[in-house]
Amino acid sequence: METMRNINNQMLSVVSRFCNDFSGQVEGLISLIPEDMSTAPEHFTNLHKLHAETHRLCGASHCMGFLQVGRELEKIDREVMSLNGASPDRVRQTLPIIRRKLEAVNREFGWLSPARSKLINRASALEELEAAEKDGELERASENAKMRILGREKVLFADDDPYVRELMEQTLTELGVNDIAVASSGREVLDMLETFEPTVLVTDWNMEPVSGLELLKRIRQGRTSLERDTPVMFFTAVKDRKGIMEANRYGLNQLLSKPLLPSELSEAVLKVVGKRFQTRNKVWDVG
Known part of the structure; x- marks a missing residue:
């Protein structure tokens, strides 16, 4: 039980810091998309980085137990990936939509807290169950x-x-x-x-x-x-x-x-x- 308790305490610490940093990470994604796409260069150079960072944050959200957040970011990442090889006009039309979706994610999930993490909740429930059942x-x-x-x-x-x-x-x-x-x-x-x-x-x-x-x-x-x-x-x-x-x-x-x-x-x-x-x-x- 002591090992499980130590792991859960450390897990809570990492997830808490992830929650505190989440809004800033989403803002970092938003900053990769210009507010005014009409002034953006013909070949949008941040597309690859936007995909890599969105995918990273999507995976981290899943890992920390925030599955709904991960699913929303996964949808956005698929939209970003669909722009690979697309015409400049389509890129200019789609990126503002992606930016608005990221802003919506920040508004809806900027409150992330460990209490809402499925990972934390499952780990705590398992610890309680094992404490009750095991010799x-x-x-x-x-x-x-x-x-x-x-x-x-x-x-x-x-x-x-x-x-x-x-x-x-x-x-x-x-x-x-x-x-x-x-x-x-x-x-x-x-x-x-x-x-x-x-x-x-x-x-x-x-x-x-x-x-x-x-x-x-x-x-x-x-x-x-x-x-x-x-x-x-x-x-x-x-x-x-x-x-x-x-x-x-x-x-x-x-x-x-x-x-x-x-x-x-x-x-x-x-x-x-x-x-x-x-x-x-x-x-x-x-x-």
Whole structure:
């Protein structure tokens, strides 16, 4: 119970800071769109950045447990992406609409509070349920066993949002992972592999310039220093059926949905680690 309580307290701290910063982050998105598009250059140069930042904030909102906010930002991001390759006239016509939608998001959700976070509420409810149902000795024994297993792993976590990185790093630490590295992009992951060799990679799906899918492909094709069977888990709020099928073809081990409870993260890592151990033992026995 103590581990769960510590994780929940740290989670509350990160989510609280995300809430305090949310309105400012939306204002940052709005500032990327000129108020008067008639004075904007013919080729709007901020479109790529607007997509990247809207997508990042969408994913972070899901991760922090604000699903309605995440869904609204996801719709806006799809509109931004639809402008890729569009005519200058269409861009000029559509961006003011997107700006108004972002302003509406800020008006409607600028009040974000941890009390409205599904992540916080689910975690608190689970803590109360476990406190009521579990035998203290058995729970501690189970918790210690899981922490010993996780303590042998080296986890590399990648996400383009700083709040998500902090939340996941703190959670993994409390779960017993002693060796953790965090990266803000797929490119940074590739750079870090020169000095850090993870036994498990947990990565956001959509990052630039190197996506989670591209990382998975490179690992499975032997184009990194990692073993080809290194467990790879995607952490995402987007359900793209075609993308999931492609990821599965390249050997994705687990798809983690935002928001993710600490217990779900722990079980997912234990699951892929256990499967890797069993597979390698079978290969060894056959050899």
